[in-house]
Structure formats: structure tokens, C-alpha cells
Amino acid sequence: MKAVKTQPLWRRTLQSNIGYLAVVFFLVIFPHLVGWMTGDSPFGVNGRPRGQSVFWQSVFIEVFILTILAMSYNLIFGFTGVISFGHALFFGLGGYIMGLALERSGLGAEAALLLGAVIGVVVCGVLGFLMGLVSLRLRGVYFAIFTLAIAEMVAIYIGRWPVTNAEDGFPLANMPELINPTRNRLTYYYLALLLVIITFLFIRRLMNSPTGKVLLAIRENENRAQAIGYNTLTYKLLAIALAGMIAAGAGMLHVILNRKVGPEILSVTYTVDPLLMTIIGGVGTFSGPIIGAAGLHLSERIFNREFVIGTTSVNIGENWSLILGIIFVVVVLVFPQGIVGTWTRWRSRRGTARAPAPTVRAANAGD
Amino acid sequence: MIETILEARRLRKQFGGLVAVDDVSLKVARGSVHSIIGPNGAGKTTFFNLLTGLYKPTNGQVFYKGQDITHAPLYRRAHLGIGRSFQITNIFPNLTVLENVRLAAQAMSNINFRLWRRAESYTDFTHRALEVLELVGLRDMAALPANILPHGGKRKLELAILLAPDPEVLLLDEPTAGMASEQVPELMATIASIRQRGGKTIVLVEHNMNVVMSASDVITVMNLGKLLAEGTPAEISANKTVQSVYLGELYNVEG
Ligand SMILES: Nc1ncnc2c1ncn2[C@@H]1O[C@H](COP(=O)(O)OP(=O)(O)OP(=O)(O)O)[C@@H](O)[C@H]1O
Ligand SMILES: [Mg+2]
Numbered sequence: 001m002k003a004v005k006t007q008p009l010w011r012r013t014l015q016s017n018i019g020y021l022a023v024v025f026f027l028v029i030f031p032h033l034v035g036w037m038t039g040d041s042p043f044g045v046n047g048r049p050r051g052q053s054v055f056w057q058s059v060f061i062e063v064f065i066l067t068i069l070a071m072s073y074n075l076i077f078g079f080t081g082v083i084s085f086g087h088a089l090f091f092g093l094g095g096y097i098m099g100l101a102l103e104r105s106g107l108g109a110e111a112a113l114l115l116g117a118v119i120g121v122v123v124c125g126v127l128g129f130l131m132g133l134v135s136l137r138l139r140g141v142y143f144a145i146f147t148l149a150i151a152e153m154v155a156i157y158i159g160r161w162p163v164t165n166a167e168d169g170f171p172l173a174n175m176p177e178l179i180n181p182t183r184n185r186l187t188y189y190y191l192a193l194l195l196v197i198i199t200f201l202f203i204r205r206l207m208n209s210p211t212g213k214v215l216l217a218i219r220e221n222e223n224r225a226q227a228i229g230y231n232t233l234t235y236k237l238l239a240i241a242l243a244g245m246i247a248a249g250a251g252m253l254h255v256i257l258n259r260k261v262g263p264e265i266l267s268v269t270y271t272v273d274p275l276l277m278t279i280i281g282g283v284g285t286f287s288g289p290i291i292g293a294a295g296l297h298l299s300e301r302i303f304n305r306e307f308v309i310g311t312t313s314v315n316i317g318e319n320w321s322l323i324l325g326i327i328f329v330v331v332v333l334v335f336p337q338g339i340v341g342t343w344t345r346w347r348s349r350r351g352t353a354r355a356p357a358p359t360v361r362a363a364n365a366g367d
Numbered sequence: 368m369i370e371t372i373l374e375a376r377r378l379r380k381q382f383g384g385l386v387a388v389d390d391v392s393l394k395v396a397r398g399s400v401h402s403i404i405g406p407n408g409a410g411k412t413t414f415f416n417l418l419t420g421l422y423k424p425t426n427g428q429v430f431y432k433g434q435d436i437t438h439a440p441l442y443r444r445a446h447l448g449i450g451r452s453f454q455i456t457n458i459f460p461n462l463t464v465l466e467n468v469r470l471a472a473q474a475m476s477n478i479n480f481r482l483w484r485r486a487e488s489y490t491d492f493t494h495r496a497l498e499v500l501e502l503v504g505l506r507d508m509a510a511l512p513a514n515i516l517p518h519g520g521k522r523k524l525e526l527a528i529l530l531a532p533d534p535e536v537l538l539l540d541e542p543t544a545g546m547a548s549e550q551v552p553e554l555m556a557t558i559a560s561i562r563q564r565g566g567k568t569i570v571l572v573e574h575n576m577n578v579v580m581s582a583s584d585v586i587t588v589m590n591l592g593k594l595l596a597e598g599t600p601a602e603i604s605a606n607k608t609v610q611s612v613y614l615g616e617l618y619n620v621e622g
Contacts, residue, residue, distance in 0.1 A: 210478045210486045217470050220459035227419065227457070228528060229445035229474035238480075 020200075020287075027193055031057050031186055042186055049185055057189045058257070061181070063297045064192035065253045066273060068199050070281070070289035072246035073274035078284035079207055080239040081219030083140065085271055086147030087247055089154055090128065092266030094120045094248025096164065099261030102174045109176045120252055121245045128244030132237040148268070155266035169262025172255060181257050192253055196290075199246055204286055206242070215239055219284070276324070280331045282338030291339055296324070371430075372397040372568050373449070373536055378417050378427035380410075387413040389592035390427070395536070395570055400562060402571045402579045405589035406612065411572045412454055414589070415540050418570075419451045420444045431536075446475060450534030454541040454572070456521045460514035464505055464524055467513050468496035471531035496531055503527045503557055519550045526557065536568045537561070543575060551575065555582065580604065588612075 007015075014021070031053050035042040040051025049058070069091055076082045101116025102109070135146040159167050181188040206212045217225040218232050225232050251270075255261045273296070274289070281292025303316045303323075316323065335342040373395040380388040388410045395401045403411050416422040418429055420441040428437045431447055439447070459467045472495040473479065473486070487493060500506045503523040508516060513524060526542055542558065543551045555578055561567055562582075573579050579586060579600070586603045588595040590612050596603060603609055 206482055208485045208487075209482045210473055210476075210484075210489065211480055211482050213466065213470055213473070213486045214479060216462060216466075217459050220461055221457065223421070224453075224457045224459065224528070225470075226441040227421070227445060227451065227453075228471045229442050229532065230479070231440070231442045 024193075024197065027060070028190075030060065031189060044183070044185065049182055054185050057185050058181070059298070059301050061185075061189055061192045061253075061257055062301075063294050064189075064196045065250050065257070066277065066293040066297050067196050067290050068253070069247055069250040069270065070274040070277040070293045071196075071199050071203055072243040072250065074278045074283065074285075074289045075203055075206075075243045075246070076236075076239050077275070078278055078282075078288070079203075079212070079219060080215045080236060081222070082136075082236055082240065083144045084147040084240070085144045085268075085275075086131070086149075086151035087243070087274060088266055088268055088270035089147075089151035090124045090244040090247035091251035091254070091270040092155065092158075092263075093127070094124055094251030095255040095261055095265045096158065096251075097123060097248070098252040099170065099172055099255050100164070102172050103170060109174050112174060113176055117249075117252060120248045124244040124248035125241045128241040129237050132233075132240040136233055136236050136240075148271075151266070151271065152268070155263055155268075158266060159263035164261065167263055169260060169264075172259045172261065175256060175259075179256070182259070188257065192257075195249065195253065199249075200286070200290070207286075211235065211238070276328055278338075280328065280338055282340030282342075282344075285338070285340040285344070288338050288340040295339070300324075369396045371395065372432060373418065373570070374430040375414070375418065376428045376430065378414065378429065379425045380413050380417055380422060381425045386592050388417060388424075391589070391592075391594045393587055393594065393597075395568060396585070397568055398566070399584040400569045400571060400582055401585045401587065402573060402583040403587045403589060404573065404576075404579055405595070408591075409589040410592040411589055412540055413592075415451060415538050415570075415572065418538060419449060445532070445534070448535035449538065450529045450532060450536065451538035452525045452529040452540060452542055454544050456518075456525050458513045458521060458524055458528065461512060463509065464500065464511055464513050464516065465493070465496055465509040467524055468499055468527045468531045469493055471528045472496050472499075475532045496527075499527045499531045502530065502560070504553065519546050522546050522550075522554065523557075526554070530561065535566070536570065538570045540572045541574060542571075543573065543578070551578070558582070 031042040034040070034056050035051075035053035038052040040053045042053040042057070044050050044054045049055075069087070072090075073084075073087050076084055097120035098113075098116035101107070101119065102112045105112050105115060107115060131147065131150060135143050138146055158164060164170060178184055179188050179191055207215070214225065214230055214232075214235050217230065218235055222232050251265060254265060274293075277292030277296050278289050279292070280296065281290065282288025300320060304320050308314075331338065337345060371394045375391055375393045378388055378391045379386065391410075391414060403414065405411055413422065417424050417427075420436070420439060420443075424437065428435055430436065431444070431449060436444060436447065459470065462470070469486070469492050472492040473489070476489075476492065478489055497506065497509065500509055503526050505516075505520060505523050505527060508520060513521070516524060522542065522544070526539075529537060529539070539558070543554055546554065558569070558571075559582065562569060571579070571582065581600075583600055585597065586600055587597045588603060588606075588609050595612060596606050596609050598606065
């Protein structure tokens, strides 16, 4: 213990984040690694997205987007203890606002991107705040159902809105060349990775701040938090507004990657996915949403196809939802703290030599 | 002239058909130890919940330093200087013991919306928390998650959370509830030491009659939601009505 304390700060920071740094390093070289192993260029062929490296870049960009979404969900669900079923609303609106800014503002690509990002984030922050204001007096499941109702209402309305071509949506063509995911997918890959890192650092910073500690207190015991003098509603509004803003960012990355905006980005999938990813990875941990998003999305991309074993062929794709459901039930029953939670707990049980190891959620700043 | 710090005026709380607190008026003098006793279900905890704002009264008013606080929410009353501990332990189970108390110390500060610096870098609150943990005898357990403390430890933590923000009025709802009897004197000594430092008003709900009789300036007796009697410990032990309702436990005083 003492030896660690006397080391300079940068060294301690480096040591305690060595795992994360290794992951980031791997992700930075990953496109080139795949390129080197398969012989396909990580830059595509003649400005066309061809080859294994480019394919895997898009898979990982999807993982990054879902990671950001899951981290934002974990902020309210895992750290503040508020269960919302309306998270898709922020993801979808972020996407729509970005799409409208790019295609309908009449501005140049760069200016439109900036405008869309600012408006989308602000609108979703304000909306989260207002939604919370109206409904946070409801507790637990009533709040969850209210948020679901609002999100579904917006989804249905936008699915019929002529301005955005109702259920067909509209394609995106006007975007800055540098991040155009068709021609410059590698840059887009690094942009998405950078945003994952920024979101991660922001949330970790927040959760270690005085405000973050209050959020944890609310999750742990809202009544007592009020009794010792915290106006818990204010903190919950802040958490929901921040989570809404981050989810909006994920939605923007998603529509630019797919070069299309449509009502499916408002569907309940984008609420259920981050929920499952957070639970499977580890609720209220820093790395849980990352592991959950990567684990679920990569396994879906890898297994979601037809397998031929001998003479029989098994089409897992058709049964993917079923398999996901089974995974979920198993995780909830066997690892109620999720993967990260269970791992940390197991390690702290073994490490008898270490100082009394707090349980996962007690530590909460550790991983 | 005795100054009233906290006052209940004809407080009433009804749960459906049940009147848990029935027209109770009471004045707590500044600097006193005012105990509220009564059999199980008398309405003592409900009365505390009305004073602290956890429940809204069906009727009646609450005054603090002459100000009507009947409609002030829970957290605002905490800021005014009213703190309370709970009969049923009410802590932050998955946070460390230190963090439980540090959060209580931080609650009255102006750093609650600092999103950027680490909470630990505001060392005043950590020091305050450690000081309080020392006082209640939990200093050595500071790094443990609160939920693994034994019951007695949780009761001490309950008290530490109350003490950390340094409230003027302390409402203690059966601080020794469920504690092993050999631990009771230690906890009561802690409470006595708080009193000796002066400036504090203590409202105490307690079943242990030895504790109540020796520690209180004034005792209020409640039964079935109603105020039954009020007086000094000597007056209360001599009171015939009280004896008839509460005989069994009053015997403890003599015994
Ligand atoms: N939230 C509630 N809803 C319905 N009834 C309640 C509620 N809280 C308390 N009561 C009822 O009000 C009455 C008074 O309860 P209270 O807890 O205030 O008693 P008490 O004097 O604190 O008892 P004890 O000594 O057992 O702690 C009891 O009959 C109880 O069942
Ligand atoms: Mg009680």
C-alpha cells in the first residue's frame, strides 16, 4: 500500500489503467492488424469499402456506438439507480436531428455537422431534463413505463411524419469527406473510438466527483440521501439530461455510419440493447457496459448466420433472439452482478492479502 | 424563559382508517434532552416522520425556531439543522463506511455540483467523516462496505451519518434498537458526550427505561397515537396513568 502511494501520480495512473490502455492500444492497431493478416488494405480499395479490414472496422464502429449508448444508460441505471425504458428516444432524436441538419439545413457539410451535433445534444439534454421533471416524482416501475410511453409516442409520430419521409426515412449524402464512412472508414473508426474514450473518461470523472457520489447515494438509498439534505430530484435530472446528451451522440454516429435516418433508430431495440448490455457486462461498473456491448454485438455478428455441421445446417440467425434471451437469463441467474461485477468480487475474495476489499459496487471507482 | 426550538401543533397523521398520530402538540426546549416513550405502535416513529418531513401531516403544523416548516421538504429541513437517525437502519449499503459518513458531511456544502474534481480532494469532508467515525468507534472499519458491518456497527454508522453534518436538533429513533445489551452503554455514552459539548437539542425515542430516566430532561408519553403525559422523569415515574399503560417497562426503573 505505502509503496504505491509514494510513486508519482503519472505512474499510479498508468498502473491502475494498464488494462484499459492495453485495450485502447489493441483497438488502435486493430484495423492494421486485420489488414496485415488478410492482406486487405485498411483503407479499402480505390475509395470503396472493400476487404476484411474495412468490414471489421464497421463491426467495431457499431460496437463503439453501442458502447457509448450502454455507458450512457449505465449512468442512470447503474450509477443513479433510475430505470428508464425510454432511452431509444435520445438515441433516435440525436440521429434525426443530425440527419436534418446535414440534409435539410442547406449548410455545408462541416457547418451542418457542427450545428447538428450542438442542437442534437442540447435538445436531448433539455428533453431528458423535462421528461424527468414531469415524471421523476413517479418511482421505480411507474417512471420506467412513463418513459417507455413517451419514447413510443415519439417513434410512432415520427414514423408518420411526412417531413422526414415517414417510415421510409431519408438517406444522408452531405457529410464531411474526412469522416465519410464509405470512403474514409478508418478515420471514422478512430473518431468513434475517440468518442468512446472521451465518454468513458467523462463518466469516470463524474462518478468520482462530489456530484457522482451523490448519484451513488441516490442509487443506494434515495430516502436517506434526502434525509441528510440532498434534493435528489435535481441530481436525478442532471443524470438523465447527461445520459440523454451522450445517447444523442451515439445516435448521430449511428446515422452517419449507416448514411440513413429512419424511424427504426427510435425503436425500443435501442432501449433494450443497452439495458441488456449493461446488465450482462455489470451494472454500475465502469467497464461493464463496454464488455457487455462488445460481447453481445460481436457474438451477434459472428454467430448470426448459417452454420453447416456435417450434413445438418443450423441457422443461428433465425434463433438469435432466443439465444440472446437464454444468455440473459443465465447471466441474471448465475452472475447477478454481471460479468465485471462477478469477476471483481471473485478476485477480492481470493485476495486475502489485500486490504479489506470492498465489494464491486462499494468500490465502484476501481474498475 | 425557556426557548422552544421545535414545536408540533396538533399534529395528526392518518393511514386509511388508522390514526397513527392523533392531535399531538409538543414543544422541545433548546438544549434539552426530550424523550418520547410509549408502547409499540404508539406512533413515535410516525411522529418523527412528521417532524422531519418524511410524511406530510393530515392536519397540524410543525415549527422550527418559530418558522412554519410544515411544507418544507425533507432535505430542506436537514439544511435548517434538523437531523434524524432511523429505528430501522437506513444506510448506503454498498458504499464504504467512510463514504456513508463523508456523503453526510458533504451534504451541507457548496461542492455538490462540482463535476470535475475528485470528491476525495475536498479533504475537509473526509476529515470530518473520520472524526465522527472515531467518536462512534467505527474508525477502524472505515474502509469496509457498510453492509458487511455487524448489526451493532450499523447502529453506530446510523448515528455517525446523523452527526456528520453537525445538526442542531438530533432526532434519535431508538438508537440502540436491536443492539446487544452490553453495547448499549457505549452508544449512550457517545450520545451523552454529544450533549455535554453543548448547543445541541436531542429528541430521543427509546425503550430502555434506564436510559430514558437517566438521560432526559423532559419525557413525553404517547399511547395509541395520543399524547398521554408529559413531565420530568420523576413526574412520569410517579404518574398513575402512565404506570397503568406502561407498567411492565417502568418496573425496569426500580429493578
Ligand atoms: N406508512 C405506514 N402506513 C400504514 N400504517 C403505518 C405506517 N407507518 C406506521 N403505521 C402504523 O402506525 C402505527 C404507529 O406506528 P409507529 O411506527 O409510528 O409506532 P412506534 O411508536 O414507532 O412503534 P415502535 O415502538 O414499535 O417503533 C402502527 O399501527 C403502524 O402499523
Ligand atoms: Mg418506532
